[in-house]
Amino acid sequence: MSTAEADRRARATWSALVEPGDEVAGALVQACGAHDALAWVDAAVTGRPDWAALGAHAGTGGEVVRRRVSTALRRWAVRRPHVDADRDADAAAHVGARVVVPGDPQWPTGLDDLGTAAPFALWVRGDGLHRRRSVALVGARACTGYGERVAVDLAVDLARRGWQVVSGGAYGIDAAAHRGALVAEGSTLVVLAGGVDRAYPVGNARLLEEAVHTGGAVISEVPPGAAPTRSRFLQRNRLIAATARATVVVEAAWRSGAASTAHHAARLLRPVGAVPGPVTSAASAGCHRLLRDGVAVCVTDAAEVVELAGDVGADAAQAPTQVGAPGDGLAPLARRVLDAVPRRGGRTVDDVAVRGGTTHAEARDMLGLLELDGLVRRVGGGWVLEADEQRPG
């Protein structure tokens, strides 16, 4: 077995041996390499930990490190006999999954920002991993029709702009986001909390298959067969945040997994967006909280999401072009003269000057300019508004 293959196999074993986000394991693998760290653990759980050998790799680190590793070793010892790398590899092959590790071209380098909490390996179905431009759309399972519509619309528009949509494959906002990307024939990435051989939730099984077979991917940091437990859901959220360039929460209750994903992204200094909704909707309370707390920026359409996630300058959202009322954007003096012109009857230049608070010359000049703009016209010896000029109501 080559060194690279040994590393891959060791990382796959680590992903089965410890719970996601185990930072003691992460530190050990960083210090010693996945293979040597695993060999050291295997020796330690059957005999006595060889602290001298560890020190040669990782520095002594003192009593605290030794105590933390000792505690971790006792946990790993419990599960070690149940980990079977061959069995996991067979199960992966059975569903067409492969193991992707750091250094592979498809490894999402954003995951490295997680430091010692980075996953050891990813179990991957599909080719669509590590798109340069990807954005996470996350939110509540118990979403409203409004949230679902916004999630689909955002995902469609993002996919059309060439962005990959990342989400967690759950019911509600997650599913709407994946579905929108697929509708627009874009690529979507599903990050699962359990094994990639388990369609979870079962109702989204077809959606997950579609993601795999349309240039996207379904990934997990735990091996095939692993159950999607609640603590793994919470850990999974950090992968979504670290994989995507930005995270947008579409709908979320006051406390929610989506909000936790947003906080993960914020800690990684990734841009975070939140879609506002009616204040009367509990499904938007988490989004509004993120806005209030300054964790998230308010985003209302795909252009604003792209501005958030994209390159500074190149991806700025445009202000909507709006048809203004006649006379919008006039200078204050012109505005005052226009205000002094009646809708009916006609008013002399002198009278306009008195009412507008201008000199006679200013009133005369401004009336001429306003006439050129089609906002006023002459009647007899006076001036009157053109028919379509409106007073504020």
Added chain:
Amino acid sequence: MSTAEADRRARATWSALVEPGDEVAGALVQACGAHDALAWVDAAVTGRPDWAALGAHAGTGGEVVRRRVSTALRRWAVRRPHVDADRDADAAAHVGARVVVPGDPQWPTGLDDLGTAAPFALWVRGDGLHRRRSVALVGARACTGYGERVAVDLAVDLARRGWQVVSGGAYGIDAAAHRGALVAEGSTLVVLAGGVDRAYPVGNARLLEEAVHTGGAVISEVPPGAAPTRSRFLQRNRLIAATARATVVVEAAWRSGAASTAHHAARLLRPVGAVPGPVTSAASAGCHRLLRDGVAVCVTDAAEVVELAGDVGADAAQAPTQVGAPGDGLAPLARRVLDAVPRRGGRTVDDVAVRGGTTHAEARDMLGLLELDGLVRRVGGGWVLEADEQRPG
């Protein structure tokens, strides 16, 4: 006439002579006092400006000041013959209005922050001016049912908490805000763009009367009879912003008067809030823009408005108390143990340790604690979840 009365009369005259926000007039009045400034102008518009006399009051200021005052004088000269302080006083008396000037106990001292753009005087109907705790609720005339409901609800709740609701008396959000305050038997302040003798818009005439007769007030910086022109609407917004301790925009289009009020408040370093709404609603686009631009803080209920406008610390909004799911807030280790306990069938401590990634001792101890919390129970030789513990869905 006492000096105070002369000042009051001169300020009332200034309010008729110049357009709102005339900073040349404001600077002149600040430098010379309202009465002397008016006397100087009266002499100047009939003869030649006495620059030496002005210099004695205001310093020479050089050529630029002289040029600006000269231009302004030509404007004031046009309107001066049409200003009649007695006629305005009679018209005010006719509708029970009085003139309030700086130094009066009822003068809203917040207006002084406007500097040379501060109003010279206020024409006031009703006693409810200058409440210490007042907040402006502003928004679109063309509001939605959602915006109207939110405005009424906020105003009711703010009034019940003893806050005065300030707004512009227009249709839509303004009217809803005033109405909500009145419904809750609170005080409301209407800031008009035209004279206080003119109910504008006419459809809100009864609302304005109610505001006057229920401990609130209707105010304006222009004298009775003055028309509510568009430029005066724009200037009026600065009064709303400067009178209230904070300004909250409930609904506003992308460009709108309400947004201009918010910007005025921001420039005065007053707190600004915006109520979010559906991103699919054009009536909320201005609010979302204020949030995106960082001009406004997201507010969703009266408690958050009070936190924004109130005293730091004393008025902080409470986080909603929410009934969590069983097991919320567990430490990670307990969470993992709980996750490893099945819903049916029972699982041994050893098996729970393997699945949860814990030592045998940790699993045993945590199961005991979880049992005390009523989350798990013993069955035969193993452990099972209590019926109401749910898996994430």
